[in-house]
Amino acid sequence: MEPPAGPFRHSSGYGEHYAVWMTNPPSTDYSRAGTGLRIGVLALQGDFREHLRAAEATGATAIGIRRPSELDGIDGLIIPGGESTTIDKLARAFELADPLRKLIADGLPVYGSCAGMILLADEIADPATDLAGNPQQTFGGLDITVRRNAFGRQRESFETDLEFKGLGFSDTGSGVAPVHAVFIRGPWVERVGDVVEVLAQVEPADPEHASHAAALQGTARIVAVRSGQLLATSFHPEVTGEKRVHELFIRMIRGEA
Numbered sequence: 691m692e693p694p695a696g697p698f699r700h701s702s703g704y705g706e707h708y709a710v711w712m713t714n715p716p717s718t719d720y721s722r723a724g725t726g727l728r729i730g731v732l733a734l735q736g737d738f739r740e741h742l743r744a745a746e747a748t749g750a751t752a753i754g755i756r757r758p759s760e761l762d763g764i765d766g767l768i769i770p771g772g773e774s775t776t777i778d779k780l781a782r783a784f785e786l787a788d789p790l791r792k793l794i795a796d797g798l799p800v801y802g803s804c805a806g807m808i809l810l811a812d813e814i815a816d817p818a819t820d821l822a823g824n825p826q827q828t829f830g831g832l833d834i835t836v837r838r839n840a841f842g843r844q845r846e847s848f849e850t851d852l853e854f855k856g857l858g859f860s861d862t863g864s865g866v867a868p869v870h871a872v873f874i875r876g877p878w879v880e881r882v883g884d885v886v887e888v889l890a891q892v893e894p895a896d897p898e899h900a901s902h903a904a905a906l907q908g909t910a911r912i913v914a915v916r917s918g919q920l921l922a923t924s925f926h927p928e929v930t931g932e933k934r935v936h937e938l939f940i941r942m943i944r945g946e947a
């Protein structure tokens with residue numbers, strides 16, 4: 691099946707980032723970190739191809755997941771960016787939603803970017819409703835509340851550099867470089883449960899995204915979290931040359947992070 695086009699195809703700057711993929715120097719051992727692992731990428735809609743490529747670049751075997759049997763034997767799963775309502779509907783239609791909920795509850799490591807973060811959230815502050823008035827559903831597992839499209843309409847997509855906890859393995863001796871983050875109509879996290887670790891926040895004072903100062907209302911917004919074997923970011927490391935978020939996920943699977 692050829693999935694419907696996601697919002698990414700039309701976003702500004704995407705091609706530019708795509709072009710730099712693989713041109714940034716990898717961090718130590720990056721290309722071997724995932725060797726021997728099977729990483730599933732939910733391939734119903736959105737930018738799953740970029741995540742397949744990012745997973746393969748770690749040395750892992752990457753598998754596009756469209757049916758329940760393809761979940762057998764995976765060591766971890768990536769839920770891509772895209773449109774969370776569409777991924778939710780297709781996952782239910784393809785009978786993937788219930789097996790996924792069970793695997794997440796049983797401890798499968800999962801990384802969700804953007805729409806993937808929404809699909810991992812236990813709660814959506816502003817869920818979309820279908821024609822019958824039923825709210826969109828999530829797979830859940832992460833004790834967070836997300837707000838969709840949270841950074842406002844004025845300039846829905848933006849880029850900024852973030853301090854990101856847990857990337858100590860990429861310390862070059864002069865510190866850990868910030869993560870260049872691309873936001874494309876991304877969510878932010880409004881509430882985190884006790885066991886959820888905040889990995890990155892967008893600071894309203896950062897002049898690089900001054901256009902979002904109004905939306906941020908003087909408060910830093912959480913854009914990356916981890917809870918046990920679940921990792922989620924509001925942004926898209928898969929569309930830049932940034933490889934360390936995928937490497938962190940691989941290290942989580944290996945029990946090294």
Ligand code: GLN
Nearest residue numbers: 771772773774804805874
């Ligand atoms: N706004 C989208 C949603 O609600 C997410 C956008 C993205 O994944 N870049 O699902």
